Amino acid sequence: MRQRLARVLGGVAVLALVASTAACGGGSDDTAGGDSCGFKIAFFGALTGSSAALGINENNGVKLAVEQYNKEHADCPVELVSLDSQGSPDQAPQLAQKAIDDEKILGVVGPAFSGESEAANPLFAEAGLVHITASATRPSLAEQGWKTFFRVVGNDLSQGPAAGIYIRDVLKAERVFVIDDQSAYGAGLADEVKKVLGSRVVGTDKVQGEGKQADFSATVTKVKNANVQAIFFGGYYQEAGLLRKQLTAAGVNAVMVGGDGVNDPAFIESAGQAAAEGTILTCLCAPATEARGTFAQDYKALHGVDPGTYSDTAYDAATILLNGIKQGVKTRQEMLEFVRNYNGQGVAANYRFTENGEMDPAEVKIWAYKVKDGKVVPDREIPKS
Amino acid sequence: MDINGLFSNFGELTTTGLTQGAIYALVALGYTLVYGVLRLINFAHSEVFITGAFFAVWTWQFLWGLNQDSTVSGLVAVGCLVSAMVVAALASATIASVVEMVAYRPLRKRHAPPLAFLITAIGASIVISEAYAILTRRRPTGMPTLVSTDPLIHIGGVPISAADLLIVASALIMMIILDIFINRSRIGRGIRAVAQDANTAALMGINKDRIILLVFLTGGLMAGIAGVLFNVRIGVLTYSVGFLMGIKAFTAAVLGGIGNLRGALLGGLLLGVTENYASGLFGTQWKDFTAFAVLVVLLMFRPTGLLGESLGRVRA
Numbered sequence: 001m002r003q004r005l006a007r008v009l010g011g012v013a014v015l016a017l018v019a020s021t022a023a024c025g026g027g028s029d030d031t032a033g034g035d036s037c038g039f040k041i042a043f044f045g046a047l048t049g050s051s052a053a054l055g056i057n058e059n060n061g062v063k064l065a066v067e068q069y070n071k072e073h074a075d076c077p078v079e080l081v082s083l084d085s086q087g088s089p090d091q092a093p094q095l096a097q098k099a100i101d102d103e104k105i106l107g108v109v110g111p112a113f114s115g116e117s118e119a120a121n122p123l124f125a126e127a128g129l130v131h132i133t134a135s136a137t138r139p140s141l142a143e144q145g146w147k148t149f150f151r152v153v154g155n156d157l158s159q160g161p162a163a164g165i166y167i168r169d170v171l172k173a174e175r176v177f178v179i180d181d182q183s184a185y186g187a188g189l190a191d192e193v194k195k196v197l198g199s200r201v202v203g204t205d206k207v208q209g210e211g212k213q214a215d216f217s218a219t220v221t222k223v224k225n226a227n228v229q230a231i232f233f234g235g236y237y238q239e240a241g242l243l244r245k246q247l248t249a250a251g252v253n254a255v256m257v258g259g260d261g262v263n264d265p266a267f268i269e270s271a272g273q274a275a276a277e278g279t280i281l282t283c284l285c286a287p288a289t290e291a292r293g294t295f296a297q298d299y300k301a302l303h304g305v306d307p308g309t310y311s312d313t314a315y316d317a318a319t320i321l322l323n324g325i326k327q328g329v330k331t332r333q334e335m336l337e338f339v340r341n342y343n344g345q346g347v348a349a350n351y352r353f354t355e356n357g358e359m360d361p362a363e364v365k366i367w368a369y370k371v372k373d374g375k376v377v378p379d380r381e382i383p384k385s
Numbered sequence: 386m387d388i389n390g391l392f393s394n395f396g397e398l399t400t401t402g403l404t405q406g407a408i409y410a411l412v413a414l415g416y417t418l419v420y421g422v423l424r425l426i427n428f429a430h431s432e433v434f435i436t437g438a439f440f441a442v443w444t445w446q447f448l449w450g451l452n453q454d455s456t457v458s459g460l461v462a463v464g465c466l467v468s469a470m471v472v473a474a475l476a477s478a479t480i481a482s483v484v485e486m487v488a489y490r491p492l493r494k495r496h497a498p499p500l501a502f503l504i505t506a507i508g509a510s511i512v513i514s515e516a517y518a519i520l521t522r523r524r525p526t527g528m529p530t531l532v533s534t535d536p537l538i539h540i541g542g543v544p545i546s547a548a549d550l551l552i553v554a555s556a557l558i559m560m561i562i563l564d565i566f567i568n569r570s571r572i573g574r575g576i577r578a579v580a581q582d583a584n585t586a587a588l589m590g591i592n593k594d595r596i597i598l599l600v601f602l603t604g605g606l607m608a609g610i611a612g613v614l615f616n617v618r619i620g621v622l623t624y625s626v627g628f629l630m631g632i633k634a635f636t637a638a639v640l641g642g643i644g645n646l647r648g649a650l651l652g653g654l655l656l657g658v659t660e661n662y663a664s665g666l667f668g669t670q671w672k673d674f675t676a677f678a679v680l681v682v683l684l685m686f687r688p689t690g691l692l693g694e695s696l697g698r699v700r701a
Contacts, residue, residue, distance in 0.1 A: 218664030
């Protein structure tokens with residue numbers, strides 16, 4: 001009950017924020033002169049809450065894109081509206097409605113997570129508001145017939161098998177334990193891994209995500225007595241850190257392999273450097289250092305920190321929308337057409353979209369990262385088969 | 386269903402279940418004490434618990450200069466533990482007292498309806514947990530491993546670590562001290578008197594407000610120690626863990642018989658092992674389902690919980 005109350009309060013705060021920015025936007029309209037200016041793009045994702053780190057990375061990427069655009073177009077700046085979903089599907093519909101009600105918003109970067117996407121995307125589709133997600137990787141999102149859905153990353157169908165391939169071909173593990181957090185994301189990833197590994201999976205368990213479980217002793221006992229060489233965890237960094245710490249404490253030294261949701265400094269901070277060492281993290285993201293141009297430097301100059309996971313793809317998603325505005329897009333309908341026919345370069349990849357809104361499969365890159373000396377460093381690109 | 390898995394892991398599931406249960410029990414004492422005296426469920430008690438856990442981590446961080454990557458052993462570890470227990474117990478007791486004085490006492494003076502207490506309790510709980518959320522930027526906080534989790538002794542082939550022993554022993558010692566305090570000491574007699582009949586107790590010259598404050602304070606001390614033990618066991622602290630611990634500890638209190646100190650211990654241990662057996666048998670996703678199904682079924686047959694006897698009816 002307490003969490004729900006907190007969410008409602010958070011929701012009210014965000015609504016108030018949006019309402020106030022909407023009011024400001026209305027004011028600046030008049031000064032900027034009519035309909036061709038004062039457009040906005042929105043970011044939709046968790047900026048607070050237990051999974052906020054990824055959302056903040058993305059929001060910062062979008063901020064950079066908007067900042068750069070506004071420097072070039074000081075006479076007709078674009079405003080960024082950041083919608084904090086706290087990663088919660090419960091809140092997503094109201095937030096989506098807020099974005100839809102603000103007619104100056106021509107496109108959305110997000111929703112960042114798969115769960116909230118499922119709640120928000122139908123509303124966007126109905127309203128014809130384009131949304132480009134930089135990190136929601138659940139495969140089924142592209143199969144719902146939402147004409148407004150696009151993503152600038154691959155999906156779990158590619159990330160899951162890649163993790164499986166890595167466990168099979170690089171780690172050469174014969175006995176593997178698969179754990180997931182029962183989320184759309186975690187369970188989806190774990191299912192794909194199980195498909196690739198088949199009979200090498202000697203045990204499975206499902207834990208609770210979203211910070212709802214802290215004691216994993218039963219799972220740890222199972223893993224310990226299954227005597228495995230590798231553990232796959234489908235879920236987010238918070239549970240992964242707890243699991244890794246408790247596994248290591250119980251004397252389990254098998255390598256943990258996780259998806260991009262684990263790829264966060266908080267994973268290492270909570271597990272401790274020694275326990276986290278050697279963990280393999282797959283990601284649909286190439287390293288930020290691989291990003292083209294001056295992205296990494298510009299990001300650091302603006303935010304004072306290095307770009308994190310999905311900062312670059314979020315930047316690209318925002319850039320696509322901003323390119324639309326640059327080319328004179330004035331309505332949501334025009335923006336939808338623009339994105340659908342988009343073909344251009346970003347800092348992370350080249351983008352054009354399939355009928356379903358997926359990015360060109362040939363452009364999807366999956367990387368394995370490794371925790372080394374307390375840092376997540378690129379390990380290798382994983383082949384697709 | 387994995388019956389084989391349950392039996393092959395039975396010993397370890399029992400040990401870890403008892404360890405977790407001991408922590409539930411320590412937190413449950415706070416609910417039970419306050420309920421026994423005030424007939425009030427102090428929802429903010431979960432935050433009294435995380436206060437202890439956070440102050441323990443901060444003691445390690447700022448007093449000892451340790452982080453999640455530090456290795457400590459020997460006397461330093463003992464020093465860390467003892468200092469953290471003192472600081473955490475004091476911090477939790479302080480927060481518990483503040484909650485009583487700010488959120489409950491004024492309402493009591495104005496004879497507020499029970500619903501108002503419920504809402505202020507939830508309100509206080511949210512305020513405190515959100516304060517920690519903002520302070521920690523909602524990120525998990527790591528900490529050093531102070532007590533070895535390597536097997537120390539084997540009982541019937543089941544490995545038992547120093548951490549397990551420390552947690553269960555500390556919890557038991559705290560409970561025995563509390564039990565003696567409530568049943569033997571002058572103040573304990575005062576607490577029982579107020580629990581039985583507050584007005585009559587007041588006529589006999591007992592300062593009711595002071596006793597109530599003491600009850601919150603005692604519950605806070607226990608929760609503070611529980612916070613340290615939680616850290617030793619889990620090793621990562623997030624602002625939101627209080628909510629879960631609160632629900633589980635409250636369940637343990639009801640399971641054992643709310644208002645009953647020994648019931649809290651029994652309920653806590655029972656809940657801990659039930660959860661683990663369920664996880665072993667059906668998979669961890671069934672943990673809460675099974676634990677709460679057991680609670681519902683048990684209350685059907687024993688509506689007052691296992692030991693049923695309330696604080697007020699303890700023999701004078």
